[in-house]
Amino acid sequence: MYTAPRGTHDILPEEWPYWRYVINNIHETAALFGFEQIDTPIFETTSLYIRGVGEGTDIVDKEMYSFQDKGGEEITLRPEFTAGVMRAYLEHGMRVRPQPVKLYSIGPIFRFERPQAGRYRQHHQFNVEVIGEQDPAVDAEVISVAWHLFKRLGFRGLSLQINSTGCPKCRPGYLKELVAYYRQHENEICDDCKRRLERNPLRVLDCKNEQCQPVIAGAPHITDYLCDDCKAHFAGLRAHLDAIGLSYTVNHRLVRGLDYYTKTVFEVYAEGIGAQNAVCGGGRYDGLIEELGGPPTPGIGFGSGIERQILTMKEQGIEPPSLPKPKLFVAHVGEATHVEAFRLTMKLREAGLSALYGFGNRSLRSQMKSANRAGARFALILGEDEIAQGVVTVRDLEASTQEAVPRDQIIAWLQDKLLFGAPSGA
């Protein structure tokens, strides 16, 4: 038997209330903050990601779904949104639009990883980017988009961590200090950190290995080495977060796995969803657009995993509203009535009334069961008697009453009941 590929999942009908709830809230939140939607392809030319995300990052080194298509193009299923959105910003000359350009996307992301709780090879993200403005108020606004969404979804126990990773002016100086410090403790750190020191020294800071903890604790803080510009920007971010009452902790060890981040980085964590508890991560990438061949343009964004948001909902007992069910079920008795019942079903739908038709030759009892289980409000019964009399028997499945309604009045009768007179709000 075929099964879904490793790390992928079917989103079954019973899951969709969660998905619709989250997605609806995403659209509403984005609109509230004045973001516009953009969809980019789920694959791009491989070099875009190598260039944008950076060699030496885990994503590029070991997590990309890359392949050659039949035309010989090197293709990669998107492992993140930002590079693709920046490509689109440049390709469509969005710098001539009013700045900053505020964009959001929802869609699948692919990373070749070992699956575990909250981690999949295909997952979905809500992604936000603000391009063309370096004001730290933008950073605070972007963070508050995620925060607002999570509050709106009803999440409790959230925590926000922020840090600044500096810029090309000040980061090299800090890295020199960091590496020098680590050289003094070379025999106290794990093998991974020894490698990190060569390839991506910032990452030693978020090593979880027990033996490295004392070394990390004594390591210099990047915020002590920021240039005036970065220092002012970070202070500005904090001032704006304070102003809107969004509490955070500064985590000197928060770096992030992508090369393009400058200045602000942040993550939001949820409680109780397992080891993979980051529901949102992002940061500023003021050098990225230039790296991709565009003019110097600042930008900031985040990605937020929808599966992890849904996990959080389930963990915290947050029930999504249920999806609407068909209001009507058309049952029939006797073979001669099938076609007429089918036609009636279609008429109902054309009048905007959601309706199911009882397929096959099943007994009325069986059809009534189906109507009940489908959650229909009314069962419309069409038998030879009804056809002869020009009526439809309408059974109210909630009130357990029924009456004969003339065929030519049935739609108006149902609309009246369903829209105005109904005792049921569900």
Place this chain on the structure above:
RNA sequence: GUGACCAUAGCUCAAGUGGCAGAGCAUCUGGUUGUGGCCCAGAAGGUUGUGGGUUCAAGUCCCACUGGUCACCCCA
């Protein structure tokens, strides 16, 4: 890529030390010539993840593989 645990019906799980593969839920049918929910009866549903081994006999013991789950790395 590394480690731990797990694998029996669509789902949740039974089947002392090896001895006829079962239940609940769900599905379908009937109990009412044309009436749902509750109840009752019945049916269908399995190569016990795959392959090998031990044994008179394997769901059960052994080995390998595959898959799943969780954790590490890293991240959403």
